[in-house]
Amino acid sequence: MPARSTTPPVAVDELERLAARTWRGLEEEPYGDWLLRAGSGFTGRANSALVVGNAPGDPAEAITAVAGWYRDRGLRPCAAVPEPGHAAVDDAFAAAGWSRDEDVLVLTGPAGPWPAPAVDVAISSSPDAAWLAGYRHRGAPLPAAAAAVLCNAEDLLFASVRLDAPPAPLAAVARGALADDWLVISAVTVDDRYRRRGVARAVMAALAAEGRSRGGQSCMLQVTASNHPALALYGSLGFTEHHRYHYRWAPGV
Known part of the structure; x- marks a missing residue:
């Protein structure tokens, strides 16, 4: 049997930010607390807005700004939405017509x-x-x-x-x-x-x-x-x- 020990407690957003340091876009830009990442289309992690914390303005304005940032780079706009903790903004993406992929387990x-x-x-x-x-x-x-x-x-x-x-x-x-x-x-x-x-x-x-x-x-x-x-x-x-x-x-x- 493998050794099992408890990992230190860490919040969802904190762990997501740490993971983002290990798989980065070739271009990155903060948008409030969110992180915009572009990497020539290779992998979702390097080409998505990491939705942690708060973005400027209301969710609808933030979604419009994110979409423009990615389209300016010739990329289909994408956002990585961790859960739990971001249900309201996820609902806003859904209301704007953004489709949802399957869950990724961390x-x-x-x-x-x-x-x-x-x-x-x-x-x-x-x-x-x-x-x-x-x-x-x-x-x-x-x-x-x-x-x-x-x-x-x-x-x-x-x-x-x-x-x-x-x-x-x-x-x-x-x-x-x-x-x-x-x-x-x-x-x-x-x-x-x-x-x-x-x-x-x-x-x-x-x-x-x-x-x-x-x-x-x-x-x-x-x-x-x-x-x-x-x-x-x-x-x-x-x-x-x-x-x-x-x-x-x-x-x-």
């Missing part, structure tokens, strides 16, 4: 220790070509802007597992980023040919061990509510749900 837990990896895991401060080829965002190869977004944070860890020599792909990759004493894990990807061989656990354990060596005590990750295999894995490692968020998308393309 999970927290101790940064290990987990069982040592059963395979060798390489850790680097930057992703090489093999790592970038191994990461599939929503099942698709990465766009040109991906590397810039992935590297736009401090204290980064890129984990990879290779089981077969090139030109075979990496078996698994994952990304970690440290902020304060939190390790935020993302981009966990296992190649279809290497599933059910423990490589996801291996990269998680390696990232946690390296994170602890750099002062990480707690761990956070984000996973869609429909990703049941990932939820089972993270639950077995001691993660529990802290809160949820969802994206709101403006009408149109």
Whole structure:
């Protein structure tokens, strides 16, 4: 059984702001307490308004301003709305015709220790070509802007597992980023040919061990509510749900 310890209490908005430091847009601008982020369209997190605290003016005015900011950059306006705590503004987005994506669960837990990896895991401060080829965002190869977004944070860890020599792909990759004493894990990807061989656990354990060596005590990750295999894995490692968020998308393309 994994070690289970209680992570320190932290408010939803505080944890969202911390997570935003570890996966950033290439352009960011505060709008009151909200954070506007643009990253050439790669990932919702890097291309959405983080709705925490209060925006200037009433919600309708704020939504109009946010929409204009994203359209000026050629992006479909998007907002990340954490819950609980933001029901009123979420209702305002809905009233303005913004559609709602599925829930994303924000999970927290101790940064290990987990069982040592059963395979060798390489850790680097930057992703090489093999790592970038191994990461599939929503099942698709990465766009040109991906590397810039992935590297736009401090204290980064890129984990990879290779089981077969090139030109075979990496078996698994994952990304970690440290902020304060939190390790935020993302981009966990296992190649279809290497599933059910423990490589996801291996990269998680390696990232946690390296994170602890750099002062990480707690761990956070984000996973869609429909990703049941990932939820089972993270639950077995001691993660529990802290809160949820969802994206709101403006009408149109």
